[in-house]
Structures are given as structure tokens and as C-alpha cells.
Amino acid sequence: MPPSKSEKIAGKLPHFYKSWDCDSLVFKFIAAAGTQLSEAEKDLFKILESHWVDTAKQDDLDRVGKIFNLKRNPGETDFDYRIRIKSSIQEFKGGGTINAIETALRAALSLPDDYKIEIVENPEKKINYRQKAKAGDESGTWKVKSESVSDSKLTITIAVESSPDENKTKIKNPELKNLETGESISFSGSISEGEKLIIKGGAGTLDGIDVTNKLSIINKNKNSDELMLPRRDSAWEYTETLKSSIGRFDFAKFDESVFEVGVPTADIEFLWTADMQSTFEVLLPESILEKQGVSKEHIRGIVDRIKAAGVEGTVKFI
Numbered sequence: 001m002p003p004s005k006s007e008k009i010a011g012k013l014p015h016f017y018k019s020w021d022c023d024s025l026v027f028k029f030i031a032a033a034g035t036q037l038s039e040a041e042k043d044l045f046k047i048l049e050s051h052w053v054d055t056a057k058q059d060d061l062d063r064v065g066k067i068f069n070l071k072r073n074p075g076e077t078d079f080d081y082r083i084r085i086k087s088s089i090q091e092f093k094g095g096g097t098i099n100a101i102e103t104a105l106r107a108a109l110s111l112p113d114d115y116k117i118e119i120v121e122n123p124e125k126k127i128n129y130r131q132k133a134k135a136g137d138e139s140g141t142w143k144v145k146s147e148s149v150s151d152s153k154l155t156i157t158i159a160v161e162s163s164p165d166e167n168k169t170k171i172k173n174p175e176l177k178n179l180e181t182g183e184s185i186s187f188s189g190s191i192s193e194g195e196k197l198i199i200k201g202g203a204g205t206l207d208g209i210d211v212t213n214k215l216s217i218i219n220k221n222k223n224s225d226e227l228m229l230p231r232r233d234s235a236w237e238y239t240e241t242l243k244s245s246i247g248r249f250d251f252a253k254f255d256e257s258v259f260e261v262g263v264p265t266a267d268i269e270f271l272w273t274a275d276m277q278s279t280f281e282v283l284l285p286e287s288i289l290e291k292q293g294v295s296k297e298h299i300r301g302i303v304d305r306i307k308a309a310g311v312e313g314t315v316k317f318i
Contacts (some may be wrong), residue, residue, distance in 0.1 A: 006034030053085050061085075083108045083294065101282070101313075104302050109284075109292050122149050123281040123314075129270040132161060133238040134263050140238045141179075144229065148274035151228040155200040155272065156185070160193045161265040169193040171264055172241040178227070179235040181220055185227055188214045202226050229272050238266060279312045286317045 003011070009030050017026050056064050061078055065071065065085050072081050086107035102117040111117075127147060133140045146152040160171050170193070175186035187204065191197050195207050202225025203212045217225050282303060289296065300315050307313040 004034060005037045006031045009034055053082055056082075079293070080298075083110075083298070097308075098280075101303060101306050104306055105282070105284070105299065108299065108302055109288055109294060111288070118283040120281045120283065122275040122277070122279060124273050125276050127272055127274050131236075131238075131268045131270075133266045133268055135238060135240045135266075136263065139265075141235060143233050143235050144270060145233045146229045146231045146272060146274050147277065148231050148272075149277050150275065151230050152272040152274055153201070154227045154229045154270055155198065156227070157269040157271070158187070158191060158197040158199075159195065159267045160191055161267045162193060163264065169264060171266055174238065174240045174266060176227075176268070177237045177239070178230075179237055180230065181234070182218070183220055183227055184218045186216045187211070188216065199227075229270060238268060240266070276312070278310060279314070280307075282313065282315045283318055284315060289317070 010027070013026070013030075017024075021027055053061075053064055057078055061081060062072055065081065070085060076084075086104070098119055098121075101119065105111075105117050106113065106115055129144050131139070131142050133142070156176065158171070158174055158176075160169060163169055171191045173186065173188055174191065174197075175184060177184035185199060187197055187199075189206070189211065191206065197204060197206050197211070199215065202215075202217060203210070204215045205211060217227065219225060219227065221228075282299075284299065289299065296315070296317060303313045303315055
């Protein structure tokens, strides 16, 4: 044990004072003074503890919270309120950074300073876009962007929308073209109702049968057969064999042209994986939350408060 106040004082005096003798007047005087000093020190620590977030309790903790413009919620325990105060401190220190989020989460979960919070910047997300398109119609042209930090590899699915009209149940020689880049992909063959043409990585299958040899791809990247979806808006056009023979009143040729009522509708789907812009994802084990008794909503609230404006932050519990 460390020496008491009385022992420290006695140790400073000459030996002949007999401060070590319990019956001496000097010993009794030193003991009384040492006791008073010890009590004063205890009172001082109590005052300090009432101002420390980790040790303040009840009303003292409420006063600490007021420093950060916080107020205890109805029924909120000292433990939960203490966590909320610690998290809010990061906002005053300047939130929005990865370091601020990590520090706030460590404080909320009572984790050591060297615990690594896993944060994924620009996390991947699967996105799909569908277009019901008719060749030669307004629906045959549309705009889409990848919503990613970079261009994304495309998986394209083309099918025929169901129709009671037998003339509208088959697509012949469909083609998709990026009007911005001039890139295109075409299929030499027909797709009947119920079939799906899937094009991925420069290869194609029609209902599971390899039809890559029937594909024609024009790509600005000569080292790749894959079509990319630009991160910026790009206009796409769908055409098929019938487009050249779609008639217009006063311009159509007898027995050569068909009209829009007989044109099948293509069900086109773009599927890609985007690295999400201005987004981050926090990965946290659920076991840590259960151990510390902290709710998922509380953790999400911390991330929402500290993240920078215009940035999307999500929390994934694993």
C-alpha cells in the first residue's frame, strides 16, 4: 500500500522527534493533520468525479450534459445518457470524418482505443433498371446512369413481354446501342415469348444455350467485349428488324409496311454492381451490441449525426 499522508509527513522529520512513537505528542499531531489532509483530498476527488462523464451520476451527469446542450430523455439511465454524451462530444470536435465516426462508436460501445471499426467506403450495391421498349417508339430510347464512382460492367437481359397477339410474341435481331459512345450489341436471331437472352462478359445465352457466336459487339475498348454503363447519364436505343418496315400514314408502302400495333414489346433489364457515390457502410458485430446493451437504433443515430452533410452512411450488423 502507498504511504498515508501522516507517514509522508513523519518521514520528513528528524528521527529524534520520535514521530514514529505512537505515544508521543508529535505523532498525535501528525496523525490528526494527516487525517484532515486525506479527507480534503477525498472531497476534491468527489468534486472532480462529478465533472467527469465516466464517473458523474444523476444530477451531476445532467449538469455535464448541459455543457453540450444535451438533456436526459425520459427514463434514460445514467449508462445510456453517458454513452450519448460521449458520442456527442465528437460532433463538437468536428464530425464528418472517418476518425470521428470510429471514435464515437468506440465510446458508445465502450471499446478500447485500438479496436478497429470496419468502415467500407463506396460500398458495392447491385442495381437493376428495366425498360419496356418498342422499336421505333418513344419507349425505344431512354437514359440511365450507373450511379457509381466509375463505369460499371453490364449484364443485359432481353425478353418478350407477354401478349395475346401472336404477331407480338417474337423479337428478331434485337440491337442495343449507346447513343453517347456509339457502342452497341446485337443478336442475330429471334427471341420468342418465354425465352430470355442474357448477355454478360461478352458472352450470351438463350434459355441456357450458348449463343455467343450470334452476338456482335462494338466496343470502344478493343481489349474487352463487355459493354459498360457510364457513370454519367447515357442515352440508349433499342431496335430490331421490324424498325425498318414500321409504316407511317401517308408514307407507308402497300403490303410492305407494318404498323406499331403489330410490333412486340421487349422487356429489357440492365443489371450492374455500383460502387456507391458519397456513401460509406459501417460493419459491426451484433455480439458487441448485445454485450454492451446498446440498441441498433442508437448506433444508427450516432452515424447519422456525425456523418458529413450530403453523405449517406449505413450500418450493417453482422
